[in-house]
Structure formats: structure tokens, C-alpha cells
Amino acid sequence: MNIEYFSEGLECLMYSGRKLSPEQRILIENSLIVLLQENRFSGMYFWGRITATKNDYYIAFGYTNDCLKDRRYFYSLDQYQWQLLPFVQSPKIFQATVLAREPFVGDPSLQMFVKLDPTFNIVANQVVSITRAEVVKLKEEERLAAIVFIISEECAISPRGALYKMVDGRVIPNQMFRGLNDLQIDNLSYYQLYRIPRNDLKTNLSKRCDYNYAIDFLDTIDGVIPLGQSFILNMQRNDRVAIIKSCIWQGMTFFHKVDSRKHGFLYLGDGRKNFDLLFMY
Amino acid sequence: MDNPSCDRFSLGSTSSEPTGLPPCVPKKKKEEECEVKPQESEEPKCSDIITTTSSSSTTISLGAFNSENQFPRTTCQEPPHIGHELSIAKSVLQQYSTLSGDNLFDHMSDIIKRVIDERPPNVIDFFEEFSRNVREQKFHVPERFPPTGVFADSRMFRPAKRILHAIKLPQTAEGADYAGDEEGAEELTYADAELHIDLDDSMRLFVTFNERVEQLQFYWNQTGFSISKDDIFQLASSINRLQTHPSIMQCRFWGCIYGLKAPYYIVEASLTREEVVTRLAMMEEEMAEKALPMRMQKNREPKAAPAHVGPELTPGLYGWESFPYEELQKMTPKAPAVPLVEEMEFYDIPPEYVGKGCNRYSYFVVNNLYDDWIELPIVTPRQIVISRMIKKFFTGDLEADIVAYPCFPGKEKHYLRATIARITSGTYIAPQGYYRRMTKREQNLFDGIIPDEGEEEEEEENFNEGEEDTIEDNDVMLLKNENFEIEPLSSLATLVAWVHVRPNILNQGRIVWYDEEKARKEREKMLALYLKMRLMEEMGEEAEEEEIEDGEEEGEEEEMLEGFIQPETGPPILSSVASDMTFAPIPPWLIRFTSKYTNQKERMIVLQSNLWPGAFTFVFENICESVYLGWGHKFTPRNIPFRHLPMVQEEFVHGFQDFIEASDPTVEEELAYNEWLLSKQKKSEVSGGEDDNFEGDEMDDGDEEEDEQ
Numbered sequence: 001m002n003i004e005y006f007s008e009g010l011e012c013l014m015y016s017g018r019k020l021s022p023e024q025r026i027l028i029e030n031s032l033i034v035l036l037q038e039n040r041f042s043g044m045y046f047w048g049r050i051t052a053t054k055n056d057y058y059i060a061f062g063y064t065n066d067c068l069k070d071r072r073y074f075y076s077l078d079q080y081q082w083q084l085l086p087f088v089q090s091p092k093i094f095q096a097t098v099l100a101r102e103p104f105v106g107d108p109s110l111q112m113f114v115k116l117d118p119t120f121n122i123v124a125n126q127v128v129s130i131t132r133a134e135v136v137k138l139k140e141e142e143r144l145a146a147i148v149f150i151i152s153e154e155c156a157i158s159p160r161g162a163l164y165k166m167v168d169g170r171v172i173p174n175q176m177f178r179g180l181n182d183l184q185i186d187n188l189s190y191y192q193l194y195r196i197p198r199n200d201l202k203t204n205l206s207k208r209c210d211y212n213y214a215i216d217f218l219d220t221i222d223g224v225i226p227l228g229q230s231f232i233l234n235m236q237r238n239d240r241v242a243i244i245k246s247c248i249w250q251g252m253t254f255f256h257k258v259d260s261r262k263h264g265f266l267y268l269g270d271g272r273k274n275f276d277l278l279f280m281y
Numbered sequence: 282m283d284n285p286s287c288d289r290f291s292l293g294s295t296s297s298e299p300t301g302l303p304p305c306v307p308k309k310k311k312e313e314e315c316e317v318k319p320q321e322s323e324e325p326k327c328s329d330i331i332t333t334t335s336s337s338s339t340t341i342s343l344g345a346f347n348s349e350n351q352f353p354r355t356t357c358q359e360p361p362h363i364g365h366e367l368s369i370a371k372s373v374l375q376q377y378s379t380l381s382g383d384n385l386f387d388h389m390s391d392i393i394k395r396v397i398d399e400r401p402p403n404v405i406d407f408f409e410e411f412s413r414n415v416r417e418q419k420f421h422v423p424e425r426f427p428p429t430g431v432f433a434d435s436r437m438f439r440p441a442k443r444i445l446h447a448i449k450l451p452q453t454a455e456g457a458d459y460a461g462d463e464e465g466a467e468e469l470t471y472a473d474a475e476l477h478i479d480l481d482d483s484m485r486l487f488v489t490f491n492e493r494v495e496q497l498q499f500y501w502n503q504t505g506f507s508i509s510k511d512d513i514f515q516l517a518s519s520i521n522r523l524q525t526h527p528s529i530m531q532c533r534f535w536g537c538i539y540g541l542k543a544p545y546y547i548v549e550a551s552l553t554r555e556e557v558v559t560r561l562a563m564m565e566e567e568m569a570e571k572a573l574p575m576r577m578q579k580n581r582e583p584k585a586a587p588a589h590v591g592p593e594l595t596p597g598l599y600g601w602e603s604f605p606y607e608e609l610q611k612m613t614p615k616a617p618a619v620p621l622v623e624e625m626e627f628y629d630i631p632p633e634y635v636g637k638g639c640n641r642y643s644y645f646v647v648n649n650l651y652d653d654w655i656e657l658p659i660v661t662p663r664q665i666v667i668s669r670m671i672k673k674f675f676t677g678d679l680e681a682d683i684v685a686y687p688c689f690p691g692k693e694k695h696y697l698r699a700t701i702a703r704i705t706s707g708t709y710i711a712p713q714g715y716y717r718r719m720t721k722r723e724q725n726l727f728d729g730i731i732p733d734e735g736e737e738e739e740e741e742e743n744f745n746e747g748e749e750d751t752i753e754d755n756d757v758m759l760l761k762n763e764n765f766e767i768e769p770l771s772s773l774a775t776l777v778a779w780v781h782v783r784p785n786i787l788n789q790g791r792i793v794w795y796d797e798e799k800a801r802k803e804r805e806k807m808l809a810l811y812l813k814m815r816l817m818e819e820m821g822e823e824a825e826e827e828e829i830e831d832g833e834e835e836g837e838e839e840e841m842l843e844g845f846i847q848p849e850t851g852p853p854i855l856s857s858v859a860s861d862m863t864f865a866p867i868p869p870w871l872i873r874f875t876s877k878y879t880n881q882k883e884r885m886i887v888l889q890s891n892l893w894p895g896a897f898t899f900v901f902e903n904i905c906e907s908v909y910l911g912w913g914h915k916f917t918p919r920n921i922p923f924r925h926l927p928m929v930q931e932e933f934v935h936g937f938q939d940f941i942e943a944s945d946p947t948v949e950e951e952l953a954y955n956e957w958l959l960s961k962q963k964k965s966e967v968s969g970g971e972d973d974n975f976e977g978d979e980m981d982d983g984d985e986e987e988d989e990q
Contacts, residue, residue, distance in 0.1 A: 011509065011510065014507060014508065014509045014510075015508075015509060015544075017506055017507070017508065017537060017539075017895060017910030017911060018505065018506045018910070019505050019506065019507065020505050021503060021504060021505035021875045021876070022502075022503060022875075022876075023875065023876045023877065023878070023879055023880065024505065027878075051871070051889075053867070053868055053871065056873075078877075101918050101919055102866050102867075103866065103867050103891075164406075164407060164410065166406055172406075174407065174410065175401060175402055175403060175406075175407055176401065176407045176410045176411055176414060178414075182435065182436050185436075212409075212410075212413075214409060214410060215410075232541050232542075234542070234543065234544075235436075236509070237509070237511060238436075238437045238440040238441055238444075239436040239437055239439075239440055240436075240437060245539070247674070250912060258436070269894075270894065275919060275920035276672050276917075276920050276921050276923075279672065279673075279685075279921075279923055280672055280673050280674045281673075281674060
């Protein structure tokens, strides 16, 4: 959620039942403004909170040039001192993060051991050999980075047209964005995933008859698997605010006001994926 | 759009080309004043400009425009002439599209006008988008679509109307009546209030719920979990509507459970004693009926088995058509009969009575705060047990089906009710000493009974030895402790200082344990007695009052099941939160302060449940409230251990006789068969039911034989 309209956004996101206490709000908002200045970002966003048993993690990100590729994530335990979140590349860490059952503790230097799934070598539908399950050493900071990356990949949302791809390939927030109108607001195909698109450009464009190269390059959320079950959209406040909640990562909430450029997503949860989703409809 | 400005515009744009910029600017005005004059000195450069920029388009469109007479004839000069070329360029731009009826010239001037008027930042980066916007808005100009022509209802209209309707404002149109109405209403409320006091004076003592939502909203806001500010006022007024209902004693906002389509706002209410009594009477009747053995229930008389079930004869095997008719009638079918549906006796653990146990409070829900409150049905133990095994999203529709395995007995409203019961018993907590048990006198007052000696003794026993009678003890309503003084928050920051203030629900699905085995035996006795009575009636003898002796089998069973009769126990009410069951590394509750650094004096302590994510409790001075805002799903470490479907049952085993090739019967044969059927039916009607039984036995025999084969 953009810190330009921090409290307003929080009010709208309260349909998830959670928000920040006044002290947290003041600390986070002002410290993020300072962070924005110090790092010379062009945009600063509050990402959310991951509940841990001792201390909660607060996450924020900012960007300078490209709001998709250039994002830099920060975390904070005390809501005013922000540390850069490491960039995780090893796939093992991601695997371990997904498999880890323990809750976050709130100590970034904590190490835990996660047993990965055993791997099977299969030749012609026959299991040839089984590799022992590997045990990976997982630092909580890396786990945090991985989970933040996964969550924002899978369910960070922006309305169609809010992001604009320039001729040089950079993606920036669209200054001309005036919000979705009455007819578009409750349609999931008008919401896009806030990530570097994974689908082919042609696939994304061909989904629309009124496609626009500059804004339809992103993946839309109505194509997220399981189809029609990953997100739920509710209209709130006299049908003036669209609230989208992710069913995969419960705690991710997105809001968008009709005919206004205000939109944003926030994750307030414990960083656990909902593995039961398919049985829950 | 006026022409001179356009002229200037088009000229400016052409002259801003890099080659011609310096020489052309001074020329502009001259040209406007006298377009006809040839300008020999600038001729080559000007022609350069035009030819370099749009030479191809001019040559193409020239022919078209000649026919339309678009550009002025008077300027027709020798080809390298600035005015001439400009007007050609302009006319090209002004060419109307055959599809939209628009032209580029107007569009570009619109864009430029907008850019200069509005001065948006970085237009050049979003030029395409901007241009699209301009064009989009052009289609909405009032000349094309007059604003009064079509007026669609805006989305906000309907909810707005409904909200206004729900508030039930006095109609201002009838000004004179308004004042009168108001007075009348006031009188009425006064009368109501007086009546209320008369009736419920004794119950006033037992109001423990904090129904002041707006006051609580302040605290919720501080703690950082709450429903939206706009909703809180509506919630307060709609709770007020509920509160004034005569059958409700007290109510509080329980919380919110999110659904796929709409959330449920839930209010917990306790009913007045009169309401409970009337409901109890109805419920007891119903339950007594259900508890009877099946054969004793009304409308459950055993039906006579249908006359023809299964194949009558197996044609083809014996070449039956060659037998004479008389012999055919004597034959019995060899094929096994189709098995009859047998009704199983099935007894649920009965639900707790209204006003007791899980059904002590009733719950009202609503999707939109401006709708009327809907009461949820009572909860049965079976629903609670099954709801523990499944995990489903709520849809927001109370009548929706729950498709799950094991099959949930009921609709979504039952599932919702069961979930609410589980959450309440698990997450309703308070600091130690905040609530207290009722004294004996209060208990009697609450139950509305005049104490007699036997009960008093029981009560005393309860107080003396709490451990023995935990089950009895558990199902009580607690009262707020008037003498409660809050300890310093730091000492409340441990789980030991917090206790559960709602009774624990047993694995059985009830708060008070129900002895199934005892009930089963009673039922058996009742059934035996009943059958005996029936038999005697049939025999025409007088019914004798005899005690039924326990058969040998029953005695054996009793011994075998002795171990199971041990009543199930759980943690008693007011037991510490610290001993909550949880999954290994996760503490059951998280403790947070609302302010860490700044406001030390007025900070509150917040407990968040990990077992039921979304359940919160805060305490501040002497206000302590629990609320639930979540999905209604219990925590599971990774995923819920769903029950697997059982293996597919083995189907009817087919013998070789089931697959016999036979030629289709002819019409005559069919007729003969029908006739035979009819005659057989007639015969069976005459002879009565015994024959059927006999035949059935025969059939069973055949079945066994076949199995052996």
C-alpha cells in the first residue's frame, strides 16, 4: 500500500478485521517517509506484517526506476528501524520455506533445520531410486525474504491500468490512472498481479478484446489456479470499495475505490499457505 | 473550434520541424494576413518542410480532396507554395474517418488543449494513454449523449436506499403527525421500560455483556483489530433494534466471520426466562419423540413387504415356456431376490436444551448491517463433532449446502452455529478474578426456582468438592466480579493470569457429558416393554405390570462396556489459558501491548489466539472483551487431516445365472406373462401375508445356494 495515502488505505483494508494500532501507524508511516528520502526512492509501499511468536515482522518496499524489477524490500521488528531484506536466489531456501511448519519467532538470526521432501527418480513410470530427504539450514531472515517474495508473487494485486509499461520497458505507476469504473470494479479480469508477468505477452493481450500494450502486459488474477477459487471479491461501503482477499495466502487483502486511483494491498498474517483450499469450496 | 486558431495551430506544428524552425516563425503572421501572396524568398525551404514531413500522404489524398472541394481554390498557386501546402496538410488531417466520424485534427487539438489546461506530469511518457483518455471522453460529450437521455442507477443507490429504510426515520412529509407520533412512541417506550423492569428486575443482575459497541470500538481501534468505522455506527443501531425485542435479555457483538460472498456479523444474545421456558417446552416434546426406539415412534409402523420384489422366474434357464401353465405357477424363482432396504436404528446424542450448555446463548447473524437479524438454530453434538473434521469456507448464504466428507448434518447455518460454539468456548477468556461464579442464592434467582432442601445440599456439595462435580460445574453462567481490580499489565502478560470463562466442549460435542450407554439400555428396556404390551394386547390379555429381567446378553454387554461408561471430562471452566492444547512449537496465545514505546500509561494488553486466528481479547482497566474477526477456521500446522473416503464397497456378486442369453419374448409371450402376474397377484391377495414370508425364505435359501456355487 502506497504511503501517500497510508491511513486512508488502512481504513479501507480494515475489512480484513485487522489493522495497525495508532502507535504502529505513526511509527511506520513516518519512518517509511524517512526511508524513502534516505534511499531516494520514487515510491514507497508498506507491504504488511508477518506475525511471529515473539516479535512481529513489518515489511515495506520501495523502488527507484522500475516498480516491478527494482523493488527493494525492508523489514523491521520495532516498526522504525528498517533493514534491507536479503535477496534469496537458492531454490533450496524456497523449498524449505514452503515446507517449514514452525511459526516465525521474531529473531532474524535464528537458524532452523528443515527436512526437504525426498526426491524420486522415475523412469518409465517406475520409481528407480529415492534420494534421502535433505536437511536444509534455514535462517529466519532468509525464510522471511523467501516468504515475502512468494506471497507478493502470488497474490499482490493492482487494478488494470495502474501500472504502465513505457517504451523502454520500464514499468511505472500510471499517472493517468483514474480508477476502474462502476462496471469494471467487480470483475476479476480487471485486476492484475503485481509481479513480472509469467505468461506470454500474447496470452495476456489476447485475453482482452480492448487490449492495450502498455497496460495489459501483466497477468490477470482471474487466471490464477485454482480458477475462480484463489481470490474473492466483495464490494463494501455502499459498493464503493472493492475488497479482494486471497484464499491461498489468507491475510492478503487488496482494496480499490471506484473511480479513484487509490488502491493497495496489505498482508497481515502469519505467513502460512492455505493448503486446504481445494477442499474448502 | 474556430478556424483562425486552428490555422495558427497547424502552422505552428509544421514549423516546429527542426529544419524550418528559425525561418518560418517570423513568416507566420504575414502568411495569415495575406495567404494569397506568393512568398518567393521562403519558397524552397517551405516546400522542403512539407515534402519531408508528409509528401506521401499529400500525393495520395490530393485526388480525394479535389473531388470534395475541401481546400480553397483561391490559394491554388504554383506547387512549391507554403499556403497551398499547409492547407493541403490541414485538409489531410481533417479527413473524417468513415468509421467513427472523427478526425485527427480535432483530436490533436483536443489533446493539446487538455495538456495546456490540465498540465499533467510526464505526458510524453503516457502519451498514448492520454490520447486514449481524451478520445474516450469525447464520446461522452453531452451533445451525443444528452445527460437526461439515459440515466442508469448508480451502484450506490440501492444500498443507500436500503440503509435509509433500515434506519426507519420518521417521515418528515407529514409534519403535523410527526410530533404526535414522537410523543406516542416515547410513551410507548416508557411503558415498555416500566413493564420491562417489573418483569426482569431479577434478571438485571445477570447482565454481563457489554453491548455498547461504539465505546468498544474505541478500544478495538486502539488495539488494531476492528471492523470498519462506518459499520460500527450501523452495528450499534442494529444491535439496538435487536435489544429492544421483548424476548432478548442481553446481547453483545460476538464478531465477524468472513464468507466468500458476504461476511456474517454475529451477535450473541441470551434470551429472557419466559422465552427459554416456552422454547424448552417445545424442544422437550420433540426430543422425547426422537429418543424413542424407532418402532415405538409414531408413523413408524412396519410396512408390509411389497409382494413382488426381484425376478419372478428366470426365463430361459428351464425353458419355462414349454411348461404348462399349472406347473409354472408352482415354480419358485431360482435367482436371488433383490435385497430390501432395511431401516437402521440410529440415535444421536441429544442436543443440550435451550438455555443450557452449548445452547445457553442464541446467536443472531446478518450479512448486511441494515438487514434484519436472523437467529441461528440450536447446535447438536453431532454437528460440533463433524465440524471439527471439516474445513469449509462460509459462503454468506445461510441456506447453502455443506459439501464435505464426513457428511455434515445440516446447512451452512448449522455449520456456522457449530463453529461459533467452538470458537466461543475456546477463545472467550478474561483475567483471573474478572468473572466469578454465581452464589447459590443468585443461581436460584437465575433459574427462577424457589430453593428446596435437596437442591441446596447439592449446591453445597458442588462448592465443597469442585473436582468431583466438574461436569455439573462446567455448565454455568459466570457473573462479573464487582470487586475486580486490574493488576499491573506486566503481571497480566503471562498466560497463567488468564482463564477461560466459557465451558469447554467435550469430544462428544456437549458441555455436559451424556451417557450414551445408559440411554441405549433404557431404550432397549422401553422397547422390550412396549413389545410385550403390544403382544399382550394382540393376545387379548390384560397387560401385566412386570419388571423386565435383564437377559443374559445384556448382562454380558454391561460387563464388557463397563470401561466406556467412565464419563468424559475436559478442562473445567475458569481453568488457566496456559494449559491450552496446542501444536508443539506454537504457543496458544500471543500477548502484545498496544503501545511499546510511547504511551505507557494508557496502553492495553491484547491476547491473540493462535488456535483460532482472528480471536482477540483486550483488557483495559475494568473492560475486558473478546471478539472474533476471521474466517472461522481453526489453526492446523500444515493441512487439516481430512478423512479419506472409505474403499468402494463390494458390489453384488454376480453368478453365472445373472448373465443368461435369452431371446426377446414375443408379444404373445409377454401377454401370457402379464396374465400370469395378475393371477399371481390375485392369489397372494387372497392367501395373505404368510405366503410372502415363506417365499422370502425360499428366496434366501436360493441366495445361499448360489453363493456356494
